[in-house]
Amino acid sequence: MGIRKRLRRNRTQKKGMPPGSLVYIGEEKTEKVSVTAVEFDDQDLNEYEDISLEKLSEVFHSDKVTWINVNGVHNVQLVDEISKMVGLHPLTTEDILNTEHRPKIDFFEDHLLGIVKMLDLAPNSTDLDIEQVSFILTENTVITFQEKHGDLFDPVRLQLKESKGRIRKTGADFLFYSLLDVIFDQYLIIMDEMDDRIAELEGMIMENPDNHSLQDINEYKNTILQLKKTVWPVREVVNKLINRKVSYIKEDISFYLQDIHDHIVQANDMVETSRGQLYGLLDVYYSSLSMKMNEIMKVLTIVSTIFIPLTFIAGIYGMNFTNMPELDWQWSYPAVWIVMIIITGLMLVYFKRKNWF
Structure with a gap:
């Protein structure tokens, strides 16, 4: 509830301000924002931790493929400086700073903006951690803006370090695909976990329904609703990626993007299936409770x-x-x-x- 109040307060601050005014909208954070960069080709790879803006500008304008990662977007000034260095429109920077933005993709002449959600499910609860990740893709550079430290991109980092697959032999568009693929694969992992938990909950309800079971059903319903709000718009994002022809996404990447599309369709189907199971569980709960009461009577x-x-x-x-x-x-x-x-x-x-x- 506190987070929602802070979000509303930040939106209130924007009331009456001109379009493109930069205001961070999201959970209040105090940790330091860090910027890392990786530049590579098929022969060499250089990594930079806590890189300065001056060095970042050099890396951005290098001939190698570059991945710049910004951990934390609550530092409005830093995000604005990086956006100006890249040449982003103020409205694009405004979208990056709004961590409650709906998943979307916008195409420009020399770059695109993609906004998706990175998900993580707590091991022993229904708490769903939703983090917004904004992507900027240019001819040779991928820039990712994350809300906080920690992500799912370690497999991609390992591929870059060990030159696995074709990731070091292709351009920024394949790196962009690889990062999206890791995020969307996590959707399927979470849905598999949700299916297992719902099946376990169904067995518990059949065996011994109680008030705690009803609470669990409602918690899972809320989690599935969050998943639906997160996963459903991504289908439109991937469709636009596949159908839009731009110079900084090569033709051979379309096949890989189609694979992502299949994953998103599957994730959406799993969300709808789990949603139907939960509504069916309500009927099972009340039926089991009625049977239990009949046995007592x-x-x-x-x-x-x-x-x-x-x-x-x-x-x-x-x-x-x-x-x-x-x-x-x-x-x-x-x-x-x-x-x-x-x-x-x-x-x-x-x-x-x-x-x-």
Whole structure:
């Protein structure tokens, strides 16, 4: 709730400001923003940690393929300086600073802006970590703007260091594809995990439904809703990537982009399937709860039914009439007990034959 309030406050600050005004919209952060860079070709690779803007400008204008990664976009001045160095439009910089932006892609003459969400699912809860990643792709450079340190790009970094596959032999467009592929593969991993958890939850509900089960269903529904809001727009983004012909994305990359499209379609199908399963789980929950209540009522009804004749007998001999011959009989007390036990046994045998319990 606190995050939402801060987001609204930041949006309120933009009210009345001219288009292109740079205001960071997102969760308040205080950690230092860092910039790293990697320049490479098929023969050589150079890495730069906490690179200065002067050195960054040299790397950006080099002849090698370059990947610049900005960890943290809450430093508006730094993001603005990097954007001016690249030659981005102020509206593009404004979109990068808005971490609540819907996934999108915009094409320009010499670069594109892509905005997607990087996802991570907490191991033992339904908490979904959603981080916005903005991409700038030019002829020889990929720039990624992330909200914080830590990402899913380590496999790509390893491919670059060890020159695995064709990543060092191709241009920035293949690097751009590789980074997107890692993000979208994570969507499928999360959906597989969600499927397993929902199946486990279904088994628990069938075995022992309780109020905690209903809470779990609602939490998973919220998580699936977040996934749907995140994954669904990406399909449009990838479609535009495939269909738009620009000079900085080579023709042979289209095949790889089609593979990404297939992953996104599959992820969307899995989201819809999980969403349907959760709504079905609600029916299972209420049905299981009703069955559990019926079992309880059946036991209580059997107990009450058994005690009806016993209460009747006890009521008769609890009356204080003078002429009750059984009261003077020596064996009347054990006889009554025997009769009660026989009645109880006969009723239990009858109920069992009727499969009432």
